[in-house]
């Protein structure tokens with residue numbers, strides 16, 4: 247008996263090299279995260295070294311010591327394992343455009359040829375450029391600008407199913423979800439750009455690029471976990487904002503499975519009829535959506551929510567619209583709301599125009615006086631290179647903004 251067990255053991259040992267274990271699939275650093283990379287590199291120290299390079303805007307895959315992206319602290323052994331077992335970037339930066347106000351728009355080709363856009367918004371250093379942001383004193387605003395850092399506006403989908411009437415991404419329809427690493431790749435590229443171009447350090451992430459993040463909540467949740475992992479991107483959840491149009495109360499409840507990032511609700515029209523004109527895919531009432539947010543905030547312990555309203559002249563910028571907004575938001579309470587009024591960026595649809603500053607000021611004054619909330623009129627940035635909110639769209643041919651350019655040509 248003993249000898250037969252010994253014989254079996256010998257057989258097991260002898261058969262080991264012939265193991266039929268599947269060869270582990272190569273993944274990118276971003277997909278592996280901290281634990282996965284640690285396993286693949288067989289060492290916590292190696293994995294931490296690689297992630298530090300990512301955080302500092304260096305490229306761990308760069309092998310040319312003369313390249314500014316090369317990290318000399320990564321050992322040759324780690325570099326060799328990376329080359330052998332870790333998939334390199336599966337995307338290409340095909341275009342970088344900038345506007346005079348400093349925003350950078352990055353057009354990125356994904357592995358299947360589809361394109362996505364990401365915007366890097368450096369802190370605005372210096373005095374404010376217009377008189378609209380009157381929510382705080384000049385001193386407070388200027389010191390905030392000096393203390394603040396760059397922001398990356400990330401996309402979560404190619405196209406979007408929500409079809410908001412004023413948004414260029416909405417006119418593309420839904421093309422596909424971005425994977426977790428495709429979302430993270432945008433943060434990684436932003437870190438690299440910030441380093442290469444000497445911009446203020448990256449601190450803020452806003453999900454305000456292409457797509458509706460809550461329609462892609464799984465990938466977004468995994469990406470958030472990696473962004474906030476102290477050994478990966480190490481970003482603070484309190485500087486990450488997820489903006490959603492809130493497709494349904496069920497979608498809003500996905501916030502319960504996410505880190506404690508900041509919530510932003512794109513409201514646009516408080517009255518159900520107006521909301522359906524602007525966001526035609528809305529099927530729940532605004533009260534139902536508001537109650538879903540209140541429930542989520544109570545459970546997560548959120549102290550405030552950002553409310554976004556894109557103001558279009560003659561469409562949703564009257565004092566009646568401001569009054570409906572105040573009534574909708576009142577149950578949140580005196581301190582739990584911060585309202586951002588965003589002048590519509592022309593996307594060439596419906597002949598709509600941005601609200602004139604007088605209308606915005608009147609709307610802002612009304613909401614402040616009757617709701618008592620901090621209400622900011624946001625200065626659009628990146629309009630000239632079409633990187634402002636709602637101006638992001640990529641054609642299947644890879645020609646950015648082709649629809650907007652066509653529509654604008656028709657208008658003029």
Ligand SMILES: C[S@@+](CC[C@H](N)C(=O)[O-])C[C@H]1O[C@@H](n2cnc3c(N)ncnc32)[C@H](O)[C@@H]1O
Nearest residue numbers: 413454457458489490491512554590591635636
């Ligand atoms: C492009 S969306 C992406 C995030 C999410 N889908 C949402 O709607 O909140 C980000 C913000 O841009 C705003 N936006 C869209 N189109 C716009 C436009 N043409 N002008 C100004 N803001 C716009 C949206 O209302 C939203 O607040």
Ligand code: SF4
Nearest residue numbers: 406408410413416457
């Ligand atoms: S505003 Fe947001 S939800 Fe609406 S179409 Fe654009 S990306 Fe989608």
